[in-house]
Amino acid sequence: MPERSAILGVGHYVPTKVVTNDDLAKMMTTTDEWIHQRTGIRERRFIEHTGIGASDLAVPAAKMAVERAGIVLSDIDAIIFATLSPDVTFPGSGCFLADKLGLHGIPALDVRNQCSGFLYGLSVADAWIRVGAYKRILLVGAEVHSTGIDLTDHGRDVAVLFGDGAAAAVIGGTDEPGKGVLSVSLHADGVGATDLWLENPSSRTAPVRVTHQMIEDRTIFPRMNGKQVFRWATDKMPEVSDEVLKAANMTVDDIDVFVPHQANMRINQLVAMKLNIPQEKVFHNIERYGNTTAATIPLCLSELWAEGRLKAGTTVLSAAFGSGYTWAGAVYRF
Numbered sequence: 094m095p096e097r098s099a100i101l102g103v104g105h106y107v108p109t110k111v112v113t114n115d116d117l118a119k120m121m122t123t124t125d126e127w128i129h130q131r132t133g134i135r136e137r138r139f140i141e142h143t144g145i146g147a148s149d150l151a152v153p154a155a156k157m158a159v160e161r162a163g164i165v166l167s168d169i170d171a172i173i174f175a176t177l178s179p180d181v182t183f184p185g186s187g188c189f190l191a192d193k194l195g196l197h198g199i200p201a202l203d204v205r206n207q208c209s210g211f212l213y214g215l216s217v218a219d220a221w222i223r224v225g226a227y228k229r230i231l232l233v234g235a236e237v238h239s240t241g242i243d244l245t246d247h248g249r250d251v252a253v254l255f256g257d258g259a260a261a262a263v264i265g266g267t268d269e270p271g272k273g274v275l276s277v278s279l280h281a282d283g284v285g286a287t288d289l290w291l292e293n294p295s296s297r298t299a300p301v302r303v304t305h306q307m308i309e310d311r312t313i314f315p316r317m318n319g320k321q322v323f324r325w326a327t328d329k330m331p332e333v334s335d336e337v338l339k340a341a342n343m344t345v346d347d348i349d350v351f352v353p354h355q356a357n358m359r360i361n362q363l364v365a366m367k368l369n370i371p372q373e374k375v376f377h378n379i380e381r382y383g384n385t386t387a388a389t390i391p392l393c394l395s396e397l398w399a400e401g402r403l404k405a406g407t408t409v410l411s412a413a414f415g416s417g418y419t420w421a422g423a424v425y426r427f
């Protein structure tokens with residue numbers, strides 16, 4: 094059995110439709126200045142037309158990850174699909190993706206941990222690899238937010254933050270000294286479950302899950318207590334980063350690149366400051382994609398890969414915080 098798991102390749106795909114802050118300002122009362130000042134976001138991607146699900150965005154991302162890992166699709170022996178916006182309520186998007194990739198019979202696990210979804214999935218993949226259950230796992234983060242947000246004044250605080258996109262990583266075993274996933278840590282606290290949530294349709298509404306009242310009350314759209322989420326994120330992301338660094342026997346000086354979840358540029362600047370990580374080591378692409386939730390960390394990794402910045406020996410720290418609350422961290426070396 095391999096000593097550790099490692100990220101062997103990463104890929105991404107985003108829809109071609111670019112939606113700028115000025116475009117949003119035509120749908121709701123907002124400005125480019127308000128959005129950019131508070132979040133760092135300039136634009137995001139939306140699916141081009143109806144009928145495109147998270148699993149569709151994941152197909153090209155998965156193919157790129159597999160190619161960059163130097164393997165072929167049939168080498169994949171398990172799929173982990175992290176998303177809060179699955180194609181349909183059930184079955185999971187992993188099943189749809191497996192079929193679209195022509196992978197029949199391998200397990201497909203959906204992970205529902207929002208912005209921490211990729212790191213939760215990484216933890217599962219890491220454990221599966223180290224116990225020898227699977228050899229090449231396709232770990233996906235993909236979201237279609239644009240069809241689920243309230244693009245009016247009622248939902249403008251949430252709607253301006255999110256974008257569509259997908260990214261994937263191939264996780265496999267390694268015995269190379271110092272390479273691979275060196276530590277990973279997961280947390281959750283339901284005390285904040287309703288600070289960022291999508292309440293309806295709900296299985297607890299009898300006799301039918303969806304009602305006209307829900308649509309009128311706009312509870313079919315996500316709602317957020319932004320200030321509370323901001324406070325928790327800027328506490329928990331440094332805390333879990335310290336925890337995974339310690340577990341890997343490292344300090345921030347050993348880190349080449351900090352790849353945090355992309356929810357808000359101000360959150361990440363504050364987190365980096367608390368950790369004493371210089372801004373030039375912090376990767377961000379939120380200005381171009383907004384928050385793509387489970388896709389953000391692998392989307393960053395895929396762009397770093399394309400830039401040739403993930404060389405053998407490059408050490409990465411990641412931290413994420415999101416709805417749940419859930420939060421997670423990881424240290425891994427290429």
Ligand SMILES: CC(C)(COP(=O)(O)OP(=O)(O)OC[C@H]1O[C@@H](n2cnc3c(N)ncnc32)[C@H](O)[C@@H]1OP(=O)(O)O)[C@@H](O)C(=O)NCCC(=O)NCCS
Pocket residue numbers: 122123124127128131132208249250251253254289317318319320322323326356357360384414415416
């Ligand atoms: C959402 C967030 C950017 C709002 O910033 P903020 O500093 O808390 O907001 P402010 O207090 O400065 O502004 C709030 C005001 O802006 C208004 N506002 C909200 N959304 C707006 C928008 N898109 N455009 C213009 N004005 C908006 C509000 O109605 C409010 O107006 P009021 O004071 O007249 O009631 C911030 O709270 C945040 O980033 N939170 C974390 C969110 C997050 O990361 N979520 C994902 C986690 S995975």
